[in-house]
Amino acid sequence: MRRRLAQLLILLVVLVVLAATTVVWLNRRGEAPLPDRQTAFVATPQMVERGRYLALAGNCAGCHTARGGAAYAGGVGIDTPFGTVYAGNLTPDPRHGIGQWSAAEFWRAMHNGRSRDGRLLYPAFPYPSFTQVTREDADAIYAWLRTLPPAAVPNAPHRLRFPYDTQAALAVWRALSFSPGSFVSDTARTAEWNRGAYLVNGLGHCIACHGTRDALGATETRLGLAGGSIAIEQWYAPSLTSKREASVADWPRRDVIALLQTGTAPGGSVMGPMADVVFRSTQHLNAEDLAAMATYLQQLPDSAPPAGNRMPQRRDPGEMDRGARIYDQRCAYCHGDRGEGRPGAYPPLAGSRAVGMDMPGNLVQAVRRGGFLPTTAGNPRPFGMPPFGHVLDDTEIAAVLTYVRGSWGNDAPPVTAADMLRR
Numbered sequence: 001m002r003r004r005l006a007q008l009l010i011l012l013v014v015l016v017v018l019a020a021t022t023v024v025w026l027n028r029r030g031e032a033p034l035p036d037r038q039t040a041f042v043a044t045p046q047m048v049e050r051g052r053y054l055a056l057a058g059n060c061a062g063c064h065t066a067r068g069g070a071a072y073a074g075g076v077g078i079d080t081p082f083g084t085v086y087a088g089n090l091t092p093d094p095r096h097g098i099g100q101w102s103a104a105e106f107w108r109a110m111h112n113g114r115s116r117d118g119r120l121l122y123p124a125f126p127y128p129s130f131t132q133v134t135r136e137d138a139d140a141i142y143a144w145l146r147t148l149p150p151a152a153v154p155n156a157p158h159r160l161r162f163p164y165d166t167q168a169a170l171a172v173w174r175a176l177s178f179s180p181g182s183f184v185s186d187t188a189r190t191a192e193w194n195r196g197a198y199l200v201n202g203l204g205h206c207i208a209c210h211g212t213r214d215a216l217g218a219t220e221t222r223l224g225l226a227g228g229s230i231a232i233e234q235w236y237a238p239s240l241t242s243k244r245e246a247s248v249a250d251w252p253r254r255d256v257i258a259l260l261q262t263g264t265a266p267g268g269s270v271m272g273p274m275a276d277v278v279f280r281s282t283q284h285l286n287a288e289d290l291a292a293m294a295t296y297l298q299q300l301p302d303s304a305p306p307a308g309n310r311m312p313q314r315r316d317p318g319e320m321d322r323g324a325r326i327y328d329q330r331c332a333y334c335h336g337d338r339g340e341g342r343p344g345a346y347p348p349l350a351g352s353r354a355v356g357m358d359m360p361g362n363l364v365q366a367v368r369r370g371g372f373l374p375t376t377a378g379n380p381r382p383f384g385m386p387p388f389g390h391v392l393d394d395t396e397i398a399a400v401l402t403y404v405r406g407s408w409g410n411d412a413p414p415v416t417a418a419d420m421l422r423r
């Protein structure tokens with residue numbers, strides 16, 4: 001009996017050691033050993049300028065510059081279902097920033113998600129996308145970051161729940177969900193399409209919000225840009241591969257470019273976290289890169305389930321009347337008596353895809369918090385929508401949205417009290 005127990009114990013220990021070795025091995029996949037001696041890194045002015053541009057394409061500032069804080073000095077907390085992860089200081093400060101990092105160490109962080117001291121990094125830093133960025137582009141970003149004024153701002157410690165705060169949990173997660181990759185161009189496609197794919201899936205990290213996440217919080221690359229709930233104030237990033245959500249396959253190409261460049265287009269306008277993406281990142285991209293991204297986005301495969309005959313929605317007439325009264329009083333002077341909007345100023349609500357999406361969460365956010373289109377060179381004085389969270393209570397917001405979703409040809413499900421709580 002005792003011998004059996006001892007044997008079992010040994011077997012268990014062997015299994016644990018084996019599993020641990022596998023996890024460690026999986027975490028080292030694709031990692032080149034760091035060079036023993038630092039080779040001098042020579043940055044040309046062209047390289048620095050290119051790095052500045054690429055950092056905009058990757059929206060590094062979106063996470064690494066805190067509101068009111070020094071540029072790239074870190075401090076922004078990224079909320080995840082597992083806790084908050086803080087983006088660090090990327091200025092060349094030798095103690096708190098990346099002043100002592102070599103180009104190879106910077107590359108390893110971008111490509112393999114490993115910090116200078118060997119620590120594994122949390123994927124709130126979108127290295128599962130950045131792993132596709134070329135060494136040349138990573139070096140350019142590194143060169144540019146090193147020209148920033150150093151800021152002696154210490155990194156904030158992450159606030160994660162046990163066991164997610166352990167390197168062991170992160171190592172297991174990475175073994176299951178992350179493998180370093182590089183961008184492989186599809187020779188059957190044009191150079192422009194490939195450039196677009198590289199930007200969207202690499203630096204642009206669109207999948208970080210528009211991807212579906214599995215139970216472990218990893219984006220499911222298999223499903224591509226099929227939409228997902230994100231942990232930013234309960235916004236939902238719609239599917240870029242579904243015509244019922246945010247696919248732009250049927251848009252004129254210039255409209256797709258306009259959306260990325262100015263935040264507004266005849267078929268839609270950006271809100272919430274997407275307004276931030278346009279404001280900080282895509283509006284700064286050059287014409288060729290925007291055209292390339294548009295080409296790629298327009299050719300994404302259509303993933304929408306065939307639009308079966310949806311039963312006409314049932315709406316409570318009393319609720320519709322209540323909604324209509326609120327609409328006429330609070331909304332019509334901007335969005336028009338029949339939801340027609342005003343071109344260049346207020347988006348139409350009649351026939352709007354965003355209004356008709358099954359999930360009403362983004363609309364609730366828009367009405368509660370209001371919103372501004374991003375200020376961009378192409379739309380320098382955008383119109384705003386005031387927040388109604390303090391004027392309308394939940395039942396009134398539900399009523400007005402039920403009315404908007406059920407009028408002027410719109411036929412989307414009513415907004416219920418449960419929808420209002422789900423946030």
Ligand code: HEC
Nearest residue numbers: 058059060063078085086087088109115121122124125126
């Ligand atoms: C969506 C938010 C987000 C974006 C966008 C982002 N980062 Fe980060 N980054 C983070 C977070 C969070 C961490 C901390 C991860 C950790 O400590 O585990 C981090 C860590 C890093 C690190 C490692 C720092 C260290 O001390 O180990 C580097 C290097 C880095 N980011 C570079 C970049 C660059 C370059 C870009 C733009 C191309 C960028 N990041 C864009 C969130 C982001």
Ligand code: HEC
Nearest residue numbers: 204205206209235236237238246268269270271273274277
């Ligand atoms: C920080 C999260 C986040 C990132 C990163 C992000 N998006 Fe979005 N996106 C959203 C959300 C939320 C919405 C829904 C709100 C809206 O309609 O603007 C959205 C909406 C959109 C829409 C539909 C706009 C409309 O009005 O129909 C498009 C197209 C889009 N995103 C493209 C992109 C592309 C391309 C990228 C990568 C360059 C990207 N997004 C990156 C969160 C994000």
Ligand code: HEC
Nearest residue numbers: 269270271330331334347352354366371372373383384385
């Ligand atoms: C002062 C003018 C103004 C008023 C009043 C106003 N809105 Fe808006 N609304 C806007 C602007 C501007 C936008 C675009 C904002 C953005 O994209 O961030 C917008 C966006 C929206 C959107 C998102 C549409 C889309 O296609 O992305 C919805 C839904 C909406 N408003 C509903 C309402 C409702 C319901 C009311 C009344 C309770 C209302 N609005 C009152 C100006 C207004």
